[in-house]
Amino acid sequence: MPVWRMAMTTALLTPTDLRTRDRVMQQLAWDTQFDASTVGVTAHDGVVTLTGFIDTYAGKLAAERAAKRVRGVRAVANDIQVRLRLDRTDPDIAADAARALTLRVNMPDTVQAVVHNGHITLTGTAPTLFLRTVAENAVHHLKGVAGVTNRITVAPATTAPDVKRDIVQKIIAT
Numbered sequence: 001m002p003v004w005r006m007a008m009t010t011a012l013l014t015p016t017d018l019r020t021r022d023r024v025m026q027q028l029a030w031d032t033q034f035d036a037s038t039v040g041v042t043a044h045d046g047v048v049t050l051t052g053f054i055d056t057y058a059g060k061l062a063a064e065r066a067a068k069r070v071r072g073v074r075a076v077a078n079d080i081q082v083r084l085r086l087d088r089t090d091p092d093i094a095a096d097a098a099r100a101l102t103l104r105v106n107m108p109d110t111v112q113a114v115v116h117n118g119h120i121t122l123t124g125t126a127p128t129l130f131l132r133t134v135a136e137n138a139v140h141h142l143k144g145v146a147g148v149t150n151r152i153t154v155a156p157a158t159t160a161p162d163v164k165r166d167i168v169q170k171i172i173a174t
Contacts, residue, residue: 016072017043023070024048031066034059039080041067046074053083057145082118088144090115100138104131111135111152118146125155 013021021043028036039052048067054060064078097113097120108131110124120139126132132152140148 013044017045020046020048020070020072024067024073027066027070028063031062033062036063039063043073046072047077048073048075049077049079051079052081054080055083055085056141056143057082057147058141061140082146084118084144084146086144088118090118093118093120093142093144096142096144097139100142101135104134104138107131107135107138113139118144119149120145120147121149121151123151125153127155127157129154 021041024041024043028039028041034054039050039054042049050063050067054063060078060080060082063080064076067073067076094113094115097115101107101111101113108126111122111126112124114121114123122135122139126135132150132154135152136148136150139145
């Protein structure tokens with residue numbers, strides 16, 4: 001971007017935008033879950049954009065949470081890219097993901113992980129939204145993970161018509 005355009009863009013920022021940007025930068029600096037020295041912040045009308053590089057996917061998510069904590073932030077565009085310090089192979093990450101899912105109580109065998117270039121895609125079915133979230137949380141902290149996509153479908157074991165039918169049958173039986 002030409003220097004004159006950058007100056008013009010900066011000149012158009014309102015005092016509120018500058019205050020929001022500065023508060024987000026402070027919040028990022030205070031957070032100990034990641035190194036914020038390579039993260040850039042812009043703000044406009046309550047929309048904060050995070051750019052730069054971080055060494056873990058968990059750090060990327062932590063930076064997003066930190067930005068959301070700032071008063072006045074209405075939305076966050078998290079454009080931070082994950083650049084791993086230690087490259088791990090997809091088979092290593094897949095093995096860790098399988099182990100992490102197996103160690104979770106009540107995690108059905110129908111939940112599976114696919115790894116491609118450090119990105120994990122979770123697929124399959126889970127009986128509750130809670131278990132869907134547990135599966136995602138189980139793998140996003142693994143070393144070498146660059147991103148997680150959760151495509152697990154929630155398919156409850158029982159439905160409302162099933163419950164109604166069971167209640168009616170029990171009432172009739174008594």
